Amino acid sequence: MTDIESDMADLWSTSITTTSHPIQRIRDKLRAEGILSAAQLREAPNGSRVRVAGVVTHRQRPATASGVTFMNIEDETGMANVVVTVGCWHRHATVARTAGALIIRGRVERAGEVTNLSAEHLERLPLAARTTSRDFR
Numbered sequence: 348m349t350d351i352e353s354d355m356a357d358l359w360s361t362s363i364t365t366t367s368h369p370i371q372r373i374r375d376k377l378r379a380e381g382i383l384s385a386a387q388l389r390e391a392p393n394g395s396r397v398r399v400a401g402v403v404t405h406r407q408r409p410a411t412a413s414g415v416t417f418m419n420i421e422d423e424t425g426m427a428n429v430v431v432t433v434g435c436w437h438r439h440a441t442v443a444r445t446a447g448a449l450i451i452r453g454r455v456e457r458a459g460e461v462t463n464l465s466a467e468h469l470e471r472l473p474l475a476a477r478t479t480s481r482d483f484r
Contacts, residue, residue: 368423369474370401370448382450386424388464393457399427399464400450400472406443418466420449428463430456439469448472 348356350366357365370377374384382398383391391397401420408416414433419426429451436443452468 368402368421370421371423373474374423377450384424385420385422385427388427388455389425389462391455391462393455395455396452396467397455397464398450398452400448401427402448402474403446416443418449420451428461429453429466430463431466431469435466435469442469442471446471448474 353366377400380398382400385399385401388397388399399420401422403418404421404426405419406416407418408414414436416431416436418429418431420429421427431443442449446469448471450470450472451464451466452470453464453466456463456465
């Protein structure tokens with residue numbers, strides 16, 4: 348198993364990695380493209396449009412959420428909450444359902460200490476190893 352595959356297996360099975368995070372390995376490229384980390388998202392101004400990348404750890408669509416899907420993505424700096432509206436989900440359905448890692452463009456929404464990214468566009472982020480999220484409906 349390669350270092351990257353080991354990181355991905357750790358992340359999937361325990362939600363942490365023992366060495367480095369898979370996103371950390373491509374952070375310089377993401378930074379050059381203006382893509383924020385989860386930590387930078389938490390500091391971004393409310394209402395600003397940003398791009399964030401991470402490994403999808405969870406997808407949830409509660410029956411009480413009127414079709415809205417909630418995702419969690421993770422990078423080497425932590426977790427980010429993503430809100431995917433019905434329209435965004437339909438526009439990017441295949442990527443939304445199947446991508447192990449995403450680049451997400453959206454608007455920052457902050458309420459008190461909680462920061463969410465309201466997704467407008469989802470793009471698959473290719474990683475060296477396949478990831479699997481925990482998905483619930």
